[in-house]
Amino acid sequence: xxxxxxxxxxxxELDELHEILLSRFEDSELLLDAVHxxxxxxxxxxxxxxxxxxxxxVIEDDKPFEDTxxxxxxxxxxxxxxxxxxxxLDRLVFEPxxxxxxxxxxxxxxxxxxxxxxxxxxxxxxxDAWEARMKSDPRLLELLAPVVQLAEDEGVFSSEDGEDAPPxxxxxxxxxxxxxxxxxxxxxSYWRENPIDDEPVxxxxxxxxARKIPRLRGGKSLH
Numbered sequence: 001x002x003x004x005x006x007x008x009x010x011x012x013e014l015d016e017l018h019e020i021l022l023s024r025f026e027d028s029e030l031l032l033d034a035v036h037x038x039x040x041x042x043x044x045x046x047x048x049x050x051x052x053x054x055x056x057x058v059i060e061d062d063k064p065f066e067d068t069x070x071x072x073x074x075x076x077x078x079x080x081x082x083x084x085x086x087x088x089l090d091r092l093v094f095e096p097x098x099x100x101x102x103x104x105x106x107x108x109x110x111x112x113x114x115x116x117x118x119x120x121x122x123x124x125x126x127x128d129a130w131e132a133r134m135k136s137d138p139r140l141l142e143l144l145a146p147v148v149q150l151a152e153d154e155g156v157f158s159s160e161d162g163e164d165a166p167p168x169x170x171x172x173x174x175x176x177x178x179x180x181x182x183x184x185x186x187x188x189s190y191w192r193e194n195p196i197d198d199e200p201v202x203x204x205x206x207x208x209x210a211r212k213i214p215r216l217r218g219g220k221s222l223h
Contacts, residue, residue, distance in 0.1 A: 008084040009077065014097075017077040020070070021058075030058055033111075034118030035078070036097035039085045041122025044188035046129040046196050051079065053125055089188055094181045112177050113154040116147055120156065129196050137194070143186045146179035 009017065018032040025031060030038065035058055042049045058078060065071040088094050099114040123130050134140050141148070151157040152165040153173060168176065 005076070005079050006083055006087075007080060008087065009080050013077060013080075017074070017081065020074050020077070024060075024063060026063075029060060029063075030118055030121075031099065031114055033097050033099040033114035034121075035081065036085070037115035037118030037120075038122040039082045039118075040094070040096070040184050041119045042125065043082070043085050043089055044184060044191060045122065045126050046133065046191050047126050049122075049125050051082070054122065057121055089185065092185055094184050096177075096180045096184070098177065110177060111154070112150040112173075112180065113156060115180070116151040116154060116156050119147060120151065133194075133196075140187070140190060143183055143190055146176040146183045149176045150180075 014032065021029070021031050021035065038054060038057060042054050055075070055078065059071075059074065065074070085094075096112070096115050098110045098112055100108050101111045103109050130140075148157065149165075149168060150173070153168045153176075
């Protein structure tokens with residue numbers, strides 16, 4: 001039985017959504033951790049993003065579903081996941097859904113790579129606003145520091161000068177993961193307190209901050 005769109009997903013439904021995403025997964029598609037990162041960026045960003053903008057990043061048009069029922073079920077689960085993210089953010093309680101990898105010694109470990117990749121895609125949906133503010137106000141990059149550190153460590157981002165950041169130690173990586181929730185809430189507060197405006201940015205401010213904006217492998221910046 002399907003819950004209302006305002007109902008949070010329980011663990012069984014999260015597993016169901018994960019399995020549907022996994023069954024459709026290819027290099028260009030997202031798994032649950034990445035979808036959660038995407039929705040976090042959409043929910044806390046500088047401007048509203050309609051479902052019609054972010055859903056195509058998760059559900060590709062050229063890959064058909066088994067049947068209409070599965071398509072409708074996935075869409076409903078995604079919308080409920082988004083509403084759950086919004087609800088958690090409104091309550092100022094946010095925990096990222098992280099992926100799991102197997103370490104060299106065969107032990108499971110949490111990974112922030114997928115979440116960070118999804119978050120970057122969500123930021124890209126309002127790229128101009130994010131980048132303009134990063135150039136004019138270094139506080140935004142400071143608030144995003146744990147996400148940036150993890151993304152650089154995972155090879156998702158590279159610095160503007162092309163030099164890789166020193167790898168995080170196991171303790172530093174775990175500490176940065178533990179800070180994701182706080183960073184997301186802080187960035188949400190930042191945008192609420194500092195909405196988009198048309199304040200001019202000086203050339204010096206833009207040049208200084210632009211050098212600090214990390215870039216996705218392949219050329220895109222964090223925005």
